[in-house]
Amino acid sequence: MRFSNLHTHTVFSDGKGTVRENIESAIAKNMLSLGFSDHSFTACDTSYCMRLEDYGRYAEHVRALAKEYEDRLPVYLGIEKDYFSEIEEGAFDYVIASVHYIIRGGVCYPIDHSEAQQRQCASEAFGGSLLDMAKCYYGMVAEHAAKAKPDIIGHFDVLNKFSIMPELSDEYIRITEEALRETVRHCRRFEVNTGGIGRGWRKTPYPSLYLLKLLRELGGEVVINSDSHHPDNLDCHFTESAALLRKAGFTSFSVFDGAGFQPIAL
Numbered sequence: 429m430r431f432s433n434l435h436t437h438t439v440f441s442d443g444k445g446t447v448r449e450n451i452e453s454a455i456a457k458n459m460l461s462l463g464f465s466d467h468s469f470t471a472c473d474t475s476y477c478m479r480l481e482d483y484g485r486y487a488e489h490v491r492a493l494a495k496e497y498e499d500r501l502p503v504y505l506g507i508e509k510d511y512f513s514e515i516e517e518g519a520f521d522y523v524i525a526s527v528h529y530i531i532r533g534g535v536c537y538p539i540d541h542s543e544a545q546q547r548q549c550a551s552e553a554f555g556g557s558l559l560d561m562a563k564c565y566y567g568m569v570a571e572h573a574a575k576a577k578p579d580i581i582g583h584f585d586v587l588n589k590f591s592i593m594p595e596l597s598d599e600y601i602r603i604t605e606e607a608l609r610e611t612v613r614h615c616r617r618f619e620v621n622t623g624g625i626g627r628g629w630r631k632t633p634y635p636s637l638y639l640l641k642l643l644r645e646l647g648g649e650v651v652i653n654s655d656s657h658h659p660d661n662l663d664c665h666f667t668e669s670a671a672l673l674r675k676a677g678f679t680s681f682s683v684f685d686g687a688g689f690q691p692i693a694l
Contacts, residue, residue: 434522435653437508443656454501462502504684506520566603567607577614641676649680651684
């Protein structure tokens with residue numbers, strides 16, 4: 429089975445490879461296509477994202493290489509839009525909407541950069557309550573979907589990245605399922621994100637299996653993305669993710685073709 433990846437980071441934000449290096453890797457891996465989705469500008473933390481003045485250069489560079497490689501690999505221009513970002517509507521082929529921060533009391537807390545930062549957020553912003561932190565985060569995901577009207581929901585339950593959340597508790601499951609039900613009202617397409625696996629934090633992708641089953645029941649669809657920050661990881665755990673989707677009851681996943689999303693049979 430051949431795959432595509434729409435969640436790719438480069439040296440334009442916090443990735444380790446250039447646009448060209450990622451395209452060459454995708455060709456070597458016999459991928460169907462490749463989409464770039466560098467991080468949108470976030471004023472609260474500029475350490476990992478593009479600058480506002482980089483948007484035009486990024487778009488121009490990706491478009492130029494897409495033209496250069498058009499006979500070898502379809503290449504698309506996307507962006508990962510953070511909850512706290514603004515982007516020019518219509519400037520990209522697709523938009524992935526993700527939440528990377530919680531801001532409370534004027535303090536910006538990264539929630540997917542490290543276990544220590546995630547614990548600090550829970551301790552300082554939520555009095556140590558992981559469930560209150562989860563309610564805040566998942567509420568932001570649903571709100572982001574409602575406002576941004578994206579093409580894809582990015583790493584829905586990335587809060588589980590460092591395995592400190594009470595993932596098996598009834599209350600946590602209730603919070604996540606309620607948020608998914610609200611989020612899918614505004615965007616029905618979620619990514620199966622293998623980024624935590626590529627970085628050695630997890631052995632399974634997000635969303636969790638029970639959420640994938642609920643998404644299927646609600647009529648949602650899925651794309652398989654690696655959230656790659658290195659050219660070697662473009663197709664990380666994709667075959668296993670396809671098997672997980674079959675286990676969740678999906679019969680297809682979606683691939684972008686430049687005009688829209690088309691189903692690929694599992």
